[in-house]
Amino acid sequence: MGKSSRSSSRRRRSDDSESESSSEYDSESDISDSSPNRRSSKRRDRSSRRSSRRRESDYSESERGKKRKSSRDISEDEIAAYMAKKAQKKAMRVAKKLKSQTVAGYSNASNPFGDSNLNEKFVWKKKIERDVSQGAKLDDFSIKAEKKRQRERMAEIEKVKKRREERALEKAQHEEEMALLARERARAEFQDWEKKEEEFHFDQSKVRSEIRLREGRAKPIDILTKHLHGSEDLDIELNEPYMVFKGLTVREMEELRDDIKMHLDLDTETPTHVEYWKALLIVCDWELGEARRKDALDRAHVRGEEPPAELLAEERGLHSSIEVDVREYLQKKTYKELENIHSGVESQLRYGTAKVVEFWEVILKRIHIYKAMAFLKEYHTKMLRKHLQRLEEHPDIEDRYVATDALSPIPEEEAENDDTRAISPEVMVQEEAIEPEEEAGSFSPQLLHGDDDEDAIDPEEDRAALERRRLAALQEQQRRRQQAMASKPAPSEDNFEIKAMKVMGSMEEGDAVFGSGSEVNLDSEVYWWHDKYRPRKPKYFNRVHTGYEWNKYNQTHYDHDNPPPKIVQGYKFNIFYPDLVDKSKAPTYTIEKDGTSSETCIIRFHAGPPYEDIAFRIVNKEWEYSHKKGFKCTFERGILHVYFNFKRYRYRR
Structure with a gap:
């Protein structure tokens, strides 16, 4: 189609040039001829021009016929592709015209999406082809339509931003409320702990008060508590x-x-x-x-x-x-x-x-x-x-x-x-x-002070x-x-009968001794406390303390990278006696010789029933009995604590 139009235009130009050349030749020849000849030549020129125009019109009509004949051969797919390409070009022109430095407040340099080409508008060609094939109009890809879509997108972006800010605010408020609840919970727990601590100290003060009262070194608050x-x-x-x-x-x-x-x-x-x-x-x-x-x-x-005036002033x-x-x-x-x-x-x-x-x-x-x-x-x-x-x-x-x-004591009669x-x-x-x-000496005469420096006894003092x-x-x-x-011993069972007779009173008529030979033999039964008081070894939790000393020998032959061999420096024994029958007597320990070696000895712990003796083999060295050096031997709350360290010998020249 395009090639035929170009060839027809070339032919028209060649015909025009030939007619122009012939007209120029005729005009030159007419100059030499007379005017009548000149008129006849002009007529011939006009007729030639009319003929050429007729030829051109005939040619153009033939060309149009060819064009109509060729348009009938174009398929629908080619038309759709042509329209899609035209829509794409239009969308590209719109994208170039609507290009901006920032998009929704973000630029290529700073945006949360990590997109360095954020301000360049993306043209989705495949989508455009699909929309055109589905019957979309080209006006939908115009600047006006794109601006309308852009306004809708910006409105949606603003809504999203607003919702994000609201969520952030709600999250901050929720975190603040949770922190406040945590603080209140911690405060309540602290108050509970503080109250329990005060109650514990109060209970301990009552125990100390009772101990001081029993030992005869009572304080005034102990007397008030006893009252x-x-x-x-x-x-x-x-x-x-x-x-x-x-x-x-x-x-x-x-x-x-x-x-x-x-x-x-x-x-x-x-x-x-x-x-x-x-x-x-x-x-x-x-x-x-x-x-x-x-x-x-x-x-x-x-x-x-x-004396100060306020001390001497009497109450109103x-x-x-x-x-x-x-x-x-x-x-x-x-x-x-x-x-x-x-x-x-x-x-x-x-x-x-x-x-x-x-x-x-x-x-x-x-x-x-x-x-x-x-x-x-x-x-x-x-x-x-x-x-x-x-x-x-x-x-x-x-x-x-x-x-x-x-x-x-108050007499019984009174x-x-x-x-x-x-x-x-x-x-x-x-x-x-x-x-x-x-x-007060109220009947004695009043003392007359001859001198202010004389001393007298104040009755109140x-x-x-x-x-x-x-x-x-x-x-x-x-x-x-x-x-x-x-110091008074506990009453024995010898005077039990005497006290019982005193409480019951003398025997009257009809009374008889009951119990002698009247006891009934019961079937053997396993009681709940049978296992509690069976003979057994006590539980223990012990610890040995080892280390090395930096004496002259060790300083000469060893260093911190290559330390000397460790030696036993002390022991800590914790023996548990929760079910002692006689809790008034504290457990004891004794040191016995070890028959197998002179470098070790045996420490034996004895507490009484229901616990059997328990013994351990320890290093045979001299102990440090000073509390400052770690010695401790106490029995409290059913636990015997025996802590000790060995003496360290320092040699001097």
């Missing part, structure tokens, strides 16, 4: 719990206050225990303040200085002359009476019916101290009654106690006739009221010193009594 719990194995305290503060120094009282505060925080077994420790804390704060005040006055007196509404009257008025009241007085004073001050407001305000400040003392006194009385009742129910308990002059009078708090108050009568001496004597007596109790 609260009581024990059949220990003596009962005859003095009220608040009497333990008498004679203590400021430092001892501060330590006692810390112990009371710890018991108040941890000993919450019953409300009575909490009230007991609260009352003791109130009394301790009062006694501590008075002790600090008195120490400050004593220091000022010793140094010859004037409470003169020193009526201090004794207030103390006697409140001290004789019971806890319920003090509660009524407290509520009455508060109501008077609230409604303004009190006549002397300052006085009752001070009474209101002091009454909580006497309420605490009254509570402790009543609780102590209750414990004394329980102890007396226990003695009456079990007379053999009296054999455990050793009577002393200061703490003589206990039977008037039990309440023997342990009532009023008797103790009367006894305390007798002491100031003997010491003398009374406190006397109370300290009495408390020291009482503690010494208790210590001796507990030592006597510890």
Whole structure:
């Protein structure tokens, strides 16, 4: 088709050139001829041109006929390929026109896809061929259509970005919530651990307190704990719990206050225990303040200085002359009476019916101290009654106690006739009221100080010193009594029948001895404790400690790359005895000679039934018995620990 059009155009150009040359030749010849000839020649030229045009039109019509004939021979596949190629070229032109430096905010250099040709638009030729073959229009590949698709893609990309940011935010919030939950869980576990640790230390403090009480070296907090719990194995305290503060120094009282505060925080077994420790804390704060005040006055007196004004200042509404009257008025009241007085004073001050407001305000400040003392006194009385009742129910308990002059037991006749009078708090108050009568010297004339430098005995100081001496004597007596109790052997089975007859009483009419020859033989049975107490070897977990010494010889012949041979330097033995029959006797060990070699010896451990002796062969060297050198020999919680190292000999010239 293209070749035929080109040949026809060449022919037209050759015909035109021939006609032009003939016309030029005729024009030149006409110049020489006349004008009529010239006109005739022009006519001939026109006719020749018309003929040539007719020939050209005929030729073009023949060419068009050929073209129509050739178009009928083109197949559909060729047309589809032509259209697809045209669509591809159009898509390539659109891609070049829409090329940009960044795509969705990403460039070739920085993008999360690792694509270095990101800004070059990809033309999917196969897809274009498929779309065209399926009837897609060429307008779908235009710039306008591509821009519309690009806007849709960008909108989708923005949605994806938004969803990604939302997921990231949700993930961060979830991680933060999980971290918060983990912290709360860790905090709760830590609080639980802390509480368990405090409970463990509290239990250990009670164990230490009981050990100190048994060994006769009790602290003030141990006496207060014994007042609260009581024990059949220990003596009962005859003095009220608040009497333990008498004679203590400021430092001892501060330590006692810390112990009371710890018991108040941890000993919450019953409300009575909490009230007991609260009352003791109130009394301790009062006694501590008075002790600090008195120490400050004593220091000022010793140094010859004037006491601070705040120490000499009297409380508003409470003169020193009526201090004794207030103390006697409140001290004789019971806890319920003090509660009524407290509520009455508060109501008077609230409604303004009190006549002397300052006085009752001070009474209101002091009454909580006497309420605490009254509570402790009543609780102590209750414990004394329980102890007396226990003695009456079990007379053999009296054999455990050793009577002393200061703490003589209550006669049985007086206990039977008037039990309440023997342990009532009023008797103790009367006894305390007798002491100031003997010491205060109220009937003697008042001492006139001729000189300010003269020394005189302060009645309050003398009374406190006397109370300290009495408390020291009482503690010494208790210590001796507990030592006597510890040294007293356990009652044997010889006097079992005597005690049984004492409890049952004398035989009456109709009574007979039962048991002699009346025992029934039972079938043999394997008990649950049979395997527990069968003879067996104890379990053990031992360790040998080896090493080498850098003495002169080893330093000469060896180095760190080639160390000297190791030698045994010590042993650690852990022998388990959880089921000892007699747990009052600790296991022991002995060293025996080894008959096979003089360089070794035998260490034998003996504990008693149900455990057999166990022995080990060890190196025969001299031991280090110093705790600083690692020696340890203890038996606690059913485990015998024997740790020791051998002596190291150092030679000197």
